[in-house]
Amino acid sequence: MKISARNVLEGAVKEIKEGATTAHVLVDVNGQTLTASITNESVKELGLQVGGRVKVVIKSSDVMVAVD
Structure with missing residues (x-):
């Protein structure tokens, strides 16, 4: 696979939480x-x-950081 994005991180699936239509995949x-x-x-x-x-x-155009 070739892709233009520069932020590619390798990892392992830790958990998959399936909902009605959307799943949260923890890596x-x-x-x-x-x-x-x-x-x-x-x-x-x-x-x-x-x-x-x-x-x-x-792939994101903005990254935000906030503190109290």
């Missing part, structure tokens, strides 16, 4: 957990399973 990337919201259909099409190796692609 462990070097001890940090990232969560992706994707369709339940995508989970099935990608064959995602807990423990499976994946690449997390982050």
Whole structure:
């Protein structure tokens, strides 16, 4: 796979929480957990399973940080 995004992180699926239409896929990337919201259909099409190796692609025009 070739992709133009520069923020590609490798990790392992930690947990998959399927809802009515959307799943939250928790991915462990070097001890940090990232969560992706994707369709339940995508989970099935990608064959995602807990423990499976994946690449997390982050494409965003803005990153915000806030404090109290």
